[in-house]
Amino acid sequence: MDGTHGWPDNVDQARMLRILRDEGERSRAQLGDATGLTGARATIEIDRLTARGLIEHGGPAVSRGGRRSSMVRISSGTRFLSIALGAHSMEVVVTDGELRPLARAAESTDLRRGPALVLGRALELAAKLLLDAGGDRFSGAGIGIPGPVDFRDGAPVAPPFLPGWHRFGVRELLATELCCPVLVDNDVNLLALGEKHAGVGKPFDTFLFVKIGAGIGAGLIVDGEVYRGADGSAGDIGHTAVSIGQDDGPDCVCGNTGCLEAYFGGAALSRDALAAVRAGRSAALAARLARSGTLTAHDVADAATHGDPVSVALVRDGGHRVGQVLATMVSFFNPGLIVIGGGLAGIGHSLLAEIRSVVYRASLPLASRALPIVLSELGTEATHLGAARMVSDHLLEVPGARSARR
Amino acid sequence: MDGTHGWPDNVDQARMLRILRDEGERSRAQLGDATGLTGARATIEIDRLTARGLIEHGGPAVSRGGRRSSMVRISSGTRFLSIALGAHSMEVVVTDGELRPLARAAESTDLRRGPALVLGRALELAAKLLLDAGGDRFSGAGIGIPGPVDFRDGAPVAPPFLPGWHRFGVRELLATELCCPVLVDNDVNLLALGEKHAGVGKPFDTFLFVKIGAGIGAGLIVDGEVYRGADGSAGDIGHTAVSIGQDDGPDCVCGNTGCLEAYFGGAALSRDALAAVRAGRSAALAARLARSGTLTAHDVADAATHGDPVSVALVRDGGHRVGQVLATMVSFFNPGLIVIGGGLAGIGHSLLAEIRSVVYRASLPLASRALPIVLSELGTEATHLGAARMVSDHLLEVPGARSARR
Numbered sequence: 163m164d165g166t167h168g169w170p171d172n173v174d175q176a177r178m179l180r181i182l183r184d185e186g187e188r189s190r191a192q193l194g195d196a197t198g199l200t201g202a203r204a205t206i207e208i209d210r211l212t213a214r215g216l217i218e219h220g221g222p223a224v225s226r227g228g229r230r231s232s233m234v235r236i237s238s239g240t241r242f243l244s245i246a247l248g249a250h251s252m253e254v255v256v257t258d259g260e261l262r263p264l265a266r267a268a269e270s271t272d273l274r275r276g277p278a279l280v281l282g283r284a285l286e287l288a289a290k291l292l293l294d295a296g297g298d299r300f301s302g303a304g305i306g307i308p309g310p311v312d313f314r315d316g317a318p319v320a321p322p323f324l325p326g327w328h329r330f331g332v333r334e335l336l337a338t339e340l341c342c343p344v345l346v347d348n349d350v351n352l353l354a355l356g357e358k359h360a361g362v363g364k365p366f367d368t369f370l371f372v373k374i375g376a377g378i379g380a381g382l383i384v385d386g387e388v389y390r391g392a393d394g395s396a397g398d399i400g401h402t403a404v405s406i407g408q409d410d411g412p413d414c415v416c417g418n419t420g421c422l423e424a425y426f427g428g429a430a431l432s433r434d435a436l437a438a439v440r441a442g443r444s445a446a447l448a449a450r451l452a453r454s455g456t457l458t459a460h461d462v463a464d465a466a467t468h469g470d471p472v473s474v475a476l477v478r479d480g481g482h483r484v485g486q487v488l489a490t491m492v493s494f495f496n497p498g499l500i501v502i503g504g505g506l507a508g509i510g511h512s513l514l515a516e517i518r519s520v521v522y523r524a525s526l527p528l529a530s531r532a533l534p535i536v537l538s539e540l541g542t543e544a545t546h547l548g549a550a551r552m553v554s555d556h557l558l559e560v561p562g563a564r565s566a567r568r
Numbered sequence: 569m570d571g572t573h574g575w576p577d578n579v580d581q582a583r584m585l586r587i588l589r590d591e592g593e594r595s596r597a598q599l600g601d602a603t604g605l606t607g608a609r610a611t612i613e614i615d616r617l618t619a620r621g622l623i624e625h626g627g628p629a630v631s632r633g634g635r636r637s638s639m640v641r642i643s644s645g646t647r648f649l650s651i652a653l654g655a656h657s658m659e660v661v662v663t664d665g666e667l668r669p670l671a672r673a674a675e676s677t678d679l680r681r682g683p684a685l686v687l688g689r690a691l692e693l694a695a696k697l698l699l700d701a702g703g704d705r706f707s708g709a710g711i712g713i714p715g716p717v718d719f720r721d722g723a724p725v726a727p728p729f730l731p732g733w734h735r736f737g738v739r740e741l742l743a744t745e746l747c748c749p750v751l752v753d754n755d756v757n758l759l760a761l762g763e764k765h766a767g768v769g770k771p772f773d774t775f776l777f778v779k780i781g782a783g784i785g786a787g788l789i790v791d792g793e794v795y796r797g798a799d800g801s802a803g804d805i806g807h808t809a810v811s812i813g814q815d816d817g818p819d820c821v822c823g824n825t826g827c828l829e830a831y832f833g834g835a836a837l838s839r840d841a842l843a844a845v846r847a848g849r850s851a852a853l854a855a856r857l858a859r860s861g862t863l864t865a866h867d868v869a870d871a872a873t874h875g876d877p878v879s880v881a882l883v884r885d886g887g888h889r890v891g892q893v894l895a896t897m898v899s900f901f902n903p904g905l906i907v908i909g910g911g912l913a914g915i916g917h918s919l920l921a922e923i924r925s926v927v928y929r930a931s932l933p934l935a936s937r938a939l940p941i942v943l944s945e946l947g948t949e950a951t952h953l954g955a956a957r958m959v960s961d962h963l964l965e966v967p968g969a970r971s972a973r974r
Binding site (some may be wrong): 310312319320366367368369380382384385389390391392393394395396397398399401402403416418486487489490491493494495496497498499524526527528529531532533 | 716718725726772773774775786790791795796797798799800801802803804805807808809822824892893895896897899900901902903904905930932933934935937938939
């Protein structure tokens, strides 16, 4: 690592590293061809990357007649760290330079214990996993946090129910301890980027990832990258009013009433399920409550798939409201794809069918006539792919290259 | 013009041309400094641009001690064409290479006469204005059309009330007649780009332009450029449902009910004003109706500024609904600025106050705590600036330069 955050010296080196990261080992000749450089120039850049330890050489490449070439790949000692924090769990993953997971650990936690304790434990796990993965240092780390994040500062901003995390310098603490570049983002942006890297979003330049879990949020991919907006808060759809024109609507954690999250999402489903049991409207939910003492969104999802009419109606109503909000976003943002993920995406096709039906009916035909709306296939793994990809993209940025086209 | 659409051969030439376009005449030395090139390399590129007739030399520059330099500028013969179509009017403007208007003509028209007649007349005006502006050919043309446009095809898509324009090859016709590159976009995108070029949006990379006129629409600027989305239809907010959760709401031209445009915008205001007169609720509006035989949105705006309570209430209600939709967009898109323009923006500060109050209350604090919401100062002139800038940006694109950073 030189003084700047960037790994490569120039855009040609950055393109080579991206190709090796995303497509794996290549011959020197292939790598030169892929970047459109002359053979001499490609040799110079490959030798520079080798000298700096960013790539390494494998065996001889298959001959293409005349030219002799050897294989090159991202240095096998490269390690990225991903930390995914949830309200009640954390998962830590160590990847190689091609962003493949090498070691992982998951455990339950409680973010209300505060950032120092939670991050301290994450660092312990990271140190252990780094050893397990045969590494000696991290090249970079990405961390996903539920709730709004000031991306530039690397700090959460007013996360619901987590006052101790407000403006806490997560990036600063981790960068100091890990001695490497660290980026902090909200978990939905990382899920979106993970889907771009290796999921259903891979071929799309512009798409929308929607997480439906305890909360509801969106990640926007524009031009292949996470779009964060002016303050890094883009993608907040959970607090869209879905009772506009009405005076009432359930109270929301944000202080307003009638927000999407106040109607749907984990807490809202629990609340509505309990109300149904108390009103004597669902024997299926009552039986589950008697068994476990609580009713979660997963109980509703499960009861819905087993045909409980009250649960089916809750899922349909929630899907309908999500669909109404997404219809608005489709007309406004015109994404090429919508990916639905998060814990409640497990409800599956009944939820998806309701969302699709509303979006296709209520959004601008030009924006939705060829719009796929699909479930995530990567699930939570997308968070780690997104975290590693985020910090890797950051390392591959060449200062000034972005503004050169203006 | 060479075989590609691009003017410059490389990104350095493109940067020089942008500087000269946006900042005017510069000395050779200043231009070299601004692009960060060595003196020898700058000289080569400047000489190439001169040889191709894209720039020309003025008098000697003020000495900076030692170095002698002459002034260079965009070739004074450069002419861009802008055509702004409205439902009932067209305006044609010819600009120079610095996008300054040199000649203009405006007349009333009726788009329902069909594209062949309307565009034929626009071409007549363009030919006359080109002579008036001392030009012999256009380097490029931009045209703004009210309603959805397929940007890639350069054709309107299902514009309301204008069946003859659906999928009509506007770009193809104009490019054939003008023998130059032509880009077609919806008028709101051009207004947004005009505000970026020379209006209140100039210092902002990411902002939202909202047009409130006969219809309501938005133009999104991302990373300094118009964001069009996957199908070129981004920015449609007029058909956002603002009666979600209610079964009724006024019918909209789009076929749904309860859209923002069905509540506010030119047609809705006329409708509501007439209803108020028929119900005997507004003497001020009744007097206006008796005078002119119709009631337009401008009558309502004018009566509101003169204190008619019914008109004031209509403007407030409209501003409230616009504010509700914008609050959602602010949380989702997190723009750095919102510019309000279009015919009804003339209602001015009572409308703006209502919009601000709702947006600041109902959107995510992180996204709106430092968000300016202002009226356009450029007015309709932004369309022409946007049209000329759009085609000029297109000419300054260097093939491959955009993807080089990936």
